[in-house]
């Protein structure tokens with residue numbers, strides 16, 4: 313089976329993010345970059361699928377030179393090869409432009425099933441998998457916690473608010489992974505060594521016959537509005553502090 | 569006249585809350601751009617929900633009834649919605665940022681080759697370069713940034729709206745609107761992925777949505793063996809319990825009671841957060857609470873930056889005092905009744 317997994321490199325969740333002075337983006341200095349956690353579920357499911365049915369896993373990622381590290385991480389987990397789309401026109405791409413670039417790369421290779429994370433944890437948009445499917449003319453099953461492939465169809469479970477959908481899809485298709493789908497493996501040391509020799513093609517947008525078309529633009533980034541500082545109840549006596557908070561809630565805030 | 573269209577999502581035959589929250593938002597925006605409001609209602613037989621949409625401000629309801637759409641079908645729904653939008657060329661389209669809404673919105677936007685801004689927490693109309701633009705605010709970077717997005721060229725401007733961040737309006741039963749039946753054009757190809765079943769889960773977590781008081785706990789409860797104290801406090805204040813990721817991971821609460829980016833957005837009058845450090849992932853979930861009280865032993869925990877009232881101290885000593893104080897006063901009333 314020809315399996316594709318799309319991954320994005322994002323700042324580590326613990327990284328302290330600062331906005332550039334002109335509000336146009338974030339300061340990148342000092343940030344640790346990692347594979348977006350939901351993409352790890354996608355890579356893991358891709359590897360499990362390969363282990364069950366045979367075939368190859370190709371990793372596709374977009375981003376500047378540092379992105380290669382994330383591609384290598386996925387190769388170290390067990391994928392066979394990678395495509396790294398490195399083009400400045402795509403560095404701050406919106407979901408549509410991102411999906412177009414992924415679609416252009418994936419069109420050129422055989423694909424029976426494509427995995428993405430349900431969303432990247434930096435911009436949180438959660439659209440790329442669906443747009444990718446639409447651009448490739450494929451069905452999509454998004455944000456799933458269970459996948460069973462049988463022949464040329466697959467059944468998946470998609471939790472929604474207070475319910476679950478049981479969905480059947482034909483292959484090829486796009487699947488986006490949610491937490492709970494699997495437990496991503498760690499790259500082993502031999503895996504890391506082998507990954508260094510696995511082939512990764514680096515491509516520009518033009519190599520893919522792509523002109524980047526951005527649909528929306530970021531007008532401004534700013535830290536969220538600060539709230540006025542709250543009131544801290546001082547003192548050593550827990551009973552006195554308890555009495556004071558109740559007084560404030562009753563008499564000032566009037567919420568209890 | 570410029571048109572605003574709301575995708576009216578339903579679940580189990582009922583409109584979901586965010587559908588009505590979006591109607592209220594559409595009413596506000598329509599005043600600014602002098603537009604009309606329409607809703608798209610899709611299902612097997614769901615026309616009965618049209619009245620509620622009209623009472624909440626819809627001038628028109630595009631009603632698509634088709635047996636094949638009794639359950640939510642992503643590609644087919646996207647096609648039907650995109651077809652209506654192509655014909656109507658609206659200015660703005662609002663879709664709920666629910667699981668289903670997020671899924672369908674991206675496919676709709678891709679079909680129309682237009683932009684989509686996901687999970688907006690605020691919308692406004694601002695004049696940019698001499699034109700009215702929809703300015704879409706989203707939290708980025710796990711809520712650590714607020715990002716304003718515009719879609720300057722393409723129309724419609726499509727956004728998904730985070731459930732629970734906007735207020736529903738009051739229904740006005742005297743309002744009148746038109747019901748416009750639409751025949752969907754669908755083939756077998758539009759059902760490459762097919763929803764076979766919708767299985768409702770029995771949880772009580774729905775009650776978090778309308779809870780007036782929520783008592784939420786975090787990893788700080790570890791030392792006291794779990795949620796016993798949280799439950800006791802929730803009991804006396806008549807509140808619902810909720811918590812952070814570690815509280816879910818330790819099995820103290822169900823996943824449905826997780827607050828934050830990967831969980832629920834709540835809007836109670838009072839939110840009490842106990843033994844929680846205050847990660848942005850968590851605090852975005854209650855940014856609209858009227859009053860936030862935090863209890864934590866670490867005076868420099870970021871939770872105190874978002875709390876209106878903070879108590880620094882050991883929760884194991886403070887919560888029992890609060891419970892005692894509240895029950896002490898409640899007791900006489902109980903003995904009377």
Ligand SMILES: Cc1cc2nc3c(=O)[nH]c(=O)nc-3n(C[C@H](O)[C@H](O)[C@H](O)COP(=O)(O)OP(=O)(O)OC[C@H]3O[C@@H](n4cnc5c(N)ncnc54)[C@H](O)[C@@H]3O)c2cc1C
Nearest residue numbers: 786787788812813828829830843844845849850865866883
């Ligand atoms: C992509 C992503 C999404 C996420 N989404 C969410 C989400 O939706 N919701 C969510 O909650 N988390 C989410 N998280 C996790 C989040 O980043 C934090 O790790 C989590 O919220 C921390 O939970 P906590 O405050 O309970 O635990 P901790 O950070 O461990 O804080 C425990 C607190 O308890 C205090 N404490 C300990 N003992 C006592 C005592 N005896 N008395 C008083 N105080 C005490 C400590 O001082 C500390 O402040 C997400 C993370 C990622 C990466």
